[in-house]
Amino acid sequence: MDYSSTAGGDMTATTLDHPASAPAAPAVTPDSHSIRPQPYPVEVDHGRDALLTDFGKETLRDRYLLPGESYQDLFVRVASAYADDAPHAQRLYDYISRLWFMPATPVLSNGGTGRGLPISCYLNSVSDSLEGIVATWNENVWLASRGGGIGTYWGAVRGIGEPVGLNGKTSGIIPFVRVMDSLTLAISQGSLRRGSAACYLDISHPEIEEFLEIRKPSGDFNRKALNLHHGVLLTDAFMEAVRAGDEWVLRSPKDGSARATVDARSLFQKLVETRLATGEPYIVFIDKVNSTMPRHHRELGLKVSTSNLCSEITLPTGRDHLGNDRTAVCCLSSLNLETWDQWQGDRVFIEDVMRFLDNVLQDYIDRAPDEMARAKYSAMRERSVGLGVMGFHSFLQARNIPFESALAKSWNLRMFRHVRAQADEASMMLAQERGPCPDAADTGAMERFSCKMAIAPTASISIICGGTSACIEPIPANIYTHKTLSGSFSIRNPYLEKLL
Incomplete structure (x- = not known):
């Protein structure tokens, strides 16, 4: 593609005019392979x-x-x-x-x-309602379709068997995560790569033991998500329980009530063995993350609950201090x-x-x-x-x-x-x-x-x-x-x- 006139040797320079001001956003064009004129002259060294x-x-x-x-x-x-x-x-x-x-x-x-779009990844959180789950599915479809990997926090959603409505019980997060798996896989990212996503869960969530094994190709296939990546949020309290050999209480995200009790060391051993076998889940020390987030975010009362697809980003998601929902951007x-x-x-x-x-x-x-x-x-x-x-x-x-x-x-x-x-x-x-x-x-x-x-x-x-x-x-x-x-x-x- 010839942007410029030859200036001699391997050096060429673009000659298109543009006002010397802050750059305007590149125009969106109907042709996905089109390109707008270069706004600034640049000498090019093909050598x-x-x-x-x-x-x-x-x-x-x-x-x-x-x-x-x-x-x-x-x-x-x-x-x-x-x-x-x-x-x-x-x-x-x-x-x-x-x-x-x-x-x-x-x-x-x-x-x-x-x-x-020029963004690599996104981070979002799921609220504990059917409306919140469906809204996250819809958002993830749009994010994946425009070229972004996704990291989603599911820790606020109630675990399997918890009461819902008058007489109902929840089916847990795994079936909903599996739908996210299928939706993300179905979306192509600008023909450059397939959609990809990661799910994160707290170590205290009632479904943590099953969540650890969602990528293992064994057991009930209807409760597996083989294409998703997954990560676990470890707290300081859990690591202290592992060191002391104490029991660890799995609690409802809805009201904090105890749903089960497990041996902390056994749970940690299961996590490590799963990582050895599959390379995952990712591990995020979430208390450390929140204690070292930017000071102005701490002063605003914001909280980090999750990371992204590759676990290098830790930014606030969910409802913020102004009452608005955030989906973080990488x-x-x-x-x-x-x-x-x-x-x-x-x-x-x-x-x-x-x-x-x-x-x-x-x-x-x-x-x-x-x-x-x-x-x-x-x-x-x-x-x-x-x-x-x-x-x-x-x-x-x-x-x-x-x-x-x-x-x-x-x-x-x-x-x-x-x-x-x-x-x-x-x-x-x-x-x-x-x-x-x-x-x-x-x-x-x-x-x-x-x-x-x-x-x-x-x-x-x-x-x-x-x-x-x-x-x-x-x-x-x-x-x-x-x-x-x-x-x-x-x-x-x-x-x-x-x-x-």
Whole structure:
């Protein structure tokens, strides 16, 4: 796709005009493969294609490039769509094309187009009523259909056999979770991936023992949800009961009455054994999460009850202090620590990325349909974003530093202190420039973003970033076969090859 006129060599520049002001939201077009004109001129270096691996190029071709679009065209499209002005667009393009950072895959595939929305995940909660359950089903269908993974909290719904109405008894959460499983699986996300969701439940819920095994392909199939991910919320009180060998009371979410008593250690052992067998459930230490949430959220009385599909986001859901229901939003991008030496001295790099994320979030707020009203409200109130990282193990291997060494820990602390300080500074700067988010403003805090950092899995964008190590995880092997939606690829450790 030719956006520009040739300026010589590998460098090209877009020549389309756009007023030098804050970016307007990309226009929604009827054609899902269409693209609007680039709003800002950007000089393009096609020589940077050499930084991409064959695996990365195939991933981009197969899943993210629009018809006729080159790799650098994609980076221009995304940078220009979410820039403040022409210089900011140029810097963003340079950061992305040099693989200093990479936007989350929904931003890459949907930025600057009318296809889908630039949000990775959503978090919501189910209220204890049939109306609340059906409303959550409907919302999840819309969220999944527009490109989002979903994390849903079911802990407020009564367990099986509890009284309902005059003479009725509840069927429990499992049948309703199973419907959510089927609905989510049926929805395609912009032809890029199938719908995916996770369910979360408290360790004190009466159905916790059956919930632990909903992904096991044995037992009553009518009470299984084999395609859903699931997570368990552990409290400090439960962990103390495990340590002391005490009994643990399972309580009704409706009135707190005791429904059953189990041995805490046996329940914890069952949880661990299930994780060993299936890799799940996720574990969230929910008391720790709520004690470390942003101060202005604590002052407003908000509460975190769940996490998202990949469990890196913990944001308030359900009824808030104003009486409105919230569905939290994950707006993500990740820095590449493998290129740390190239960008750590750049004073505007992280600020530019935070401005980029703020514009991505505003694009979502402006364009999301009315069916996502709770998510739009939550995004508007808290403006949380998730700046993450990838490439940590690749950085260590490039310097021959053992992953579990004291030197690796030192680098870890240095890197995250730097990123955190820069992100905090950018949030305060943007609050002065654009205004604090409403949640912060209600308590007098000067913060543009309620939450700023999140360590996402980066499964796809780490492949695009030259095959750097995903997330903060170690590389699984020196040579292995990596299977993705784009095919199977043989991966060899480049740093080992240099030594051989």
